[in-house]
Amino acid sequence: MFRSIWAIMAVCIAAFSLTSIAANAPVSARAGDAFSQQQKQAFIDALKPRQEDRPLIAILALNEGTEMTDLLLPHALLKRADVADVQLVAPHSGRVNLYPPALQIESAQDTHRYDQDHPGGADYIIVPAMEPDNDPAVTAWLRGQAKQGAIVIGVCSGVRVVGQAGLLDGRRFTGHWYDRSTLLEYPGVTYVPQQRYVADRGVATTTGISASVPVTLALIEAIGGQEKAQALAAEIGVESWGPEHDSDRFGLNSGRAWSYMMNKAAFWRGEEWVVDVKDGMDDVALALAADAWSRTGHVSIQAASPAGPVTLRSGLVLVARPADKAMHRLPLSSELKPMNQLDRTLSQIAERYGAKQRDWVMQEMEYAGR
Incomplete structure (x- = not known):
């Protein structure tokens, strides 16, 4: 290590x-x-x-x-x-x-x-x-x-x-x-x-x-x-x-370098989340939200469905398994457009892990926000 x-x-x-x-x-x-x-x-x-x-x-x-x-x-x-x-x-x-x-x-x-x-x-x-x-x-x-x-x-x-x-x-x-x-x-x-x-x-x-x-x-x-x-x-x-x-907004400075090192070492990663998925689910919203949460360095995400694999809206088959109901669920809203979902996800990351962690996720995704 x-x-x-x-x-x-x-x-x-x-x-x-x-x-x-x-x-x-x-x-x-x-x-x-x-x-x-x-x-x-x-x-x-x-x-x-x-x-x-x-x-x-x-x-x-x-x-x-x-x-x-x-x-x-x-x-x-x-x-x-x-x-x-x-x-x-x-x-x-x-x-x-x-x-x-x-x-x-x-x-x-x-x-x-x-x-x-x-x-x-x-x-x-x-x-x-x-x-x-x-x-x-x-x-x-x-x-x-x-x-x-x-x-x-x-x-x-x-x-x-x-x-x-x-x-x-x-x-x-x-x-x-x-x-x-x-x-x-x-x-x-x-x-x-x-x-x-x-x-x-x-x-x-x-x-x-x-x-x-x-x-x-x-x-x-x-x-x-x-x-x-x-x-x-x-x-x-x-x-x-x-x-x-x-x-010019993206790159490593002293604070970001430390965040990068800690995220990549990720020896504290311990939260196992699931995302509830179903047939016809929007690939875009799923990808953006799950990607952002995973890049905090704190979360590992698995797909959950009581019926097993699901077919996403694009036709791709996503592997999914039944999950314990007590496990933490990745927050997704079907009422939000995908880019709005990403913005909400970043706000939720700041609330849970702090603004610095949100800012690092935005660096990794090279996303300036809107």
């Missing part, structure tokens, strides 16, 4: 260099509605379908561990928009473990079968964060799909997976603030600050977890038009999905 803690402390100390990296990086975006709209339109144009046929979108996962919101949110919104054929793909069919909440889904198709069904490849590959980020089967398949012409979209630390496949080399990029120094090691890359998403020659990248919302809406607009994206944005409680982002 102590070796792990010292390793985490070393990472925290090294991460202080992020401030100077950001200060010296070329500035590609500034405040202003006109400039932001120009950047958004350029991104949407870069993501427009290259063929007239209904697009194929593969959301890539690693069976052993894939970030929950990075995966569930794009999958749910794209299925709801119905602008493309969407398939969850992993090295092995069946179960995918989601982190940090320790939930599991059973709906992945293996990459070999996907290749058989779609020999021409996918039109888009969405890449969530994975642990580890250098799985050989994942990087080889991703590299092969890119060679066939797929537009690759790395979400949050999924950008690291994109980099492992050699697809960042020589490109402009953004990514989760914590990954910045690692991503800058790839040859010929240029970091773009103050933008939530960036596209460069068939590869798109985003900042942290919450960027999965605007980038998915931008993709939906690129494929299905602004009205389709606007209707879905209103449904989940989003007013705009432009690229504007205050990068």
